[in-house]
Amino acid sequence: MLKLYHNPRCSKSRACLQILQNASIPVEIIHYMEGGLSESLLARFAETLGLSTIIRENEAIYKELNLANADKKTVLKAMLAHPKLLQRPIAELDGRIILARPPEKIVELFHD
Template identity: 35%
Template sequence: MLQIYHNSRCGKSRQCLALIQNSKLEYKVIHYLTHPPSFEELSTIIEKLNIKPFDLVRQKEKIWIENYKDQKLDDKQVILAMISNPILIERPIVVKGNKAIIGRDLEKVSKFIA
């Protein structure tokens, strides 16, 4: 079953969700802003994305700029910042089995879920 970490206020996230809905595949929507992932869940997602935690941060968000931008943070601290402020998590994230993708490019998402 697919999982989509979704923010309904984000156009890219809505487009990605619509693509998944039209695919007729079984999926689960996770509203990560109201139900943030745990440290373990986010660490697993980052592992499935095959990226560094910093690469999942929305670095233009005001919270990041004001509180974290100029700090030297290790991976654990970056993950904790995203858990404390889930708006910092890049979206949408689509998880399929042991792999995941940041779903901003719908063509890539189509290939990923096929």
């Protein structure tokens, strides 16, 4: 089943979820802002997508913590403590992970 790391306050995340629902694709919604993230999961996202792809550099906390000059471990710990730093929506299906930006990119998970 497709896992969607979702923030309902994000328009891109909501649009991605709507695409999945319109296509009647079963989805496990993970509200990562309320939990559901681990350091190992974030490390896997970073390894697969690239750390610079999964972090929201425009967040105030990114600048406050001076993460631009931080090492990977420090950045991942900051993301765990401040989940709003995670770019979204991230989707996972059968071990494949994508950042669905734009939301229509979600269909890439269904093509080999």
